[in-house]
Amino acid sequence: MSHKLNITVMLGGPSAEREVSLRSGAAVAAALRSLGHDVRELDPANDSWILPGKMDVVFLALHGTYGEDGTVQRRLDELGVVYTGCDAGASRIAFDKVLTKQCCLKAGIPTAKFLVLNSAGTSWPKDWLPPLVVKPVRQGSSVGLQFVERVEDWQAALNEALKFDSEVLVEEKIVGRETTVGILGGRPLPVVEVRPKVGSYDYRNKYTAGCTEYFCPAPLDAAATKRIQDAALGAFEAVGGRDYARVDVMVRTGGEPVVLEVNTLPGMTETSLLPKAAAAAGLNYAQLCQRMVDLALDRNGREHQTLKRAGR
Numbered sequence: 001m002s003h004k005l006n007i008t009v010m011l012g013g014p015s016a017e018r019e020v021s022l023r024s025g026a027a028v029a030a031a032l033r034s035l036g037h038d039v040r041e042l043d044p045a046n047d048s049w050i051l052p053g054k055m056d057v058v059f060l061a062l063h064g065t066y067g068e069d070g071t072v073q074r075r076l077d078e079l080g081v082v083y084t085g086c087d088a089g090a091s092r093i094a095f096d097k098v099l100t101k102q103c104c105l106k107a108g109i110p111t112a113k114f115l116v117l118n119s120a121g122t123s124w125p126k127d128w129l130p131p132l133v134v135k136p137v138r139q140g141s142s143v144g145l146q147f148v149e150r151v152e153d154w155q156a157a158l159n160e161a162l163k164f165d166s167e168v169l170v171e172e173k174i175v176g177r178e179t180t181v182g183i184l185g186g187r188p189l190p191v192v193e194v195r196p197k198v199g200s201y202d203y204r205n206k207y208t209a210g211c212t213e214y215f216c217p218a219p220l221d222a223a224a225t226k227r228i229q230d231a232a233l234g235a236f237e238a239v240g241g242r243d244y245a246r247v248d249v250m251v252r253t254g255g256e257p258v259v260l261e262v263n264t265l266p267g268m269t270e271t272s273l274l275p276k277a278a279a280a281a282g283l284n285y286a287q288l289c290q291r292m293v294d295l296a297l298d299r300n301g302r303e304h305q306t307l308k309r310a311g312r
Helices: 018-034 071-079 088-095 097-107 151-162 203-207 222-238 273-280 285-309
Strands: 006-010 038-042 057-060 114-117 132-136 146-148 168-172 176-184 187-196 212-215 244-252 257-263
Touching (some): 018 285, 071 088, 088 257, 097 114, 097 168, 132 151, 146 151, 151 168, 176 273, 187 222, 222 244, 244 273, 273 285
Parallel strands (some): 006 038, 006 057
Antiparallel strands (some): 114 168, 176 187, 176 244
């Protein structure tokens, strides 16, 4: 292993995904301890948190608002602390599904047709046919996600999604296969295919054991795999991602990939999708956690050298 490090794992936090984040963080902390590192856990449940004194790197295992929207990253930047994953700017963009889609469109990355609404009184969108997907613009982990199969279900879905954000994203529902692509060190990992046994990949199917089947590497031919990986990497780069992320991609029946969103702090429980993809690429869970730490430290070392050369 690399030399012993002082690592603070930030987990929990104030978001709707607190429970999953606590599980992610506990798994990460256990893995890093198994490698011989000195690990402390810090739960930023409110703004009064203070980092331990002696520390080499912060491992972010936060999900949802505060952790994934750039807030904690901004604070860590102000403190001059090295942390894992995307910076504040990329986090803010990726957490906002509309900004993400705008970046994808600009970069020529395929994404679903969409519109943005902010009023519960809005009627069914003109010239659109069901099924539609309605989701809060700024929430993670399928929180508030609604599938609208019939026009008469529109109002209830809109009301539900608006409970979680002041704006909602309305998209055409892509019919096809559901995949996700982990990005690690700026390169795509093997594709994971997600197949819920009943219904769609909503919050319940995502977090209830046995409700969903996962195939990794996904049973796709080489050309389809490359198209999906290219779309995922393109979206990651379009939002300004660094180090790692996970990109959700639907695949139309004709094989065309359609990017749904970029998750800058993907789930890190032992059964989460990024660890599954890393395992298929030959990295076990502890090695994946170590690699995430190394990417942050290597990046910081490069930045440090650049500043030194510039005489700052």
